[in-house]
Amino acid sequence: MLRRVFILSCLLTLVAGNFYTFSARDIDGETKHLADYAGKVSLVVNVASECGYTESNYRDLVALQKQYKSFGFNVLAFPCNQFGEQEPETEANIKSLLKRSYHVNFPLFSKIDVMGPDAHPVYEYLYEETGKRPTWNFAKYLINRSGKVVQFFDTKIQTIDIRQQIERLMKYKDEF
């Protein structure tokens, strides 16, 4: 009986999926399986290079990645041109700008839509799980080590305020 319950709950987890069952193209166009980040905490961010929030966000995101990566954490950045058309450049240009200006140290993905008919499946999933969509550049979703979407942060929430939540999630290592 217990065994049956266990198998059933495993099957449900499989069907329900989790963040780390998806894949996306990286900024060089290569398919990246998000399973590569499973077992870690992720902060998923829709980024744009020409936004009023760009500089402070990259500064803080680079600092988070530097501080927490070795404990099992990644910022995962998805460029998106849907808010004020503030990410108009090609992926190659975005990449070189980010490396040059901010020394970006976390994974960058290809430009995607985060809403609308062409919304990327990853963002559809984030919406299904939270009922929240980005309303501007630099909205954030925090994912725990098992791939569960734990929290949505609006653009206006300072990255510094997310720090506590990240530290809390990083403590749980046993269940993935």
Ligand SMILES: *[C@@H]1O[C@H](CO)[C@@H](O)[C@H](O)[C@H]1NC(C)=O
């Ligand atoms: C992730 O969140 C889910 C839902 O709250 C929870 O059941 C699971 O134990 C969490 N996993 C980790 C590793 O924190």
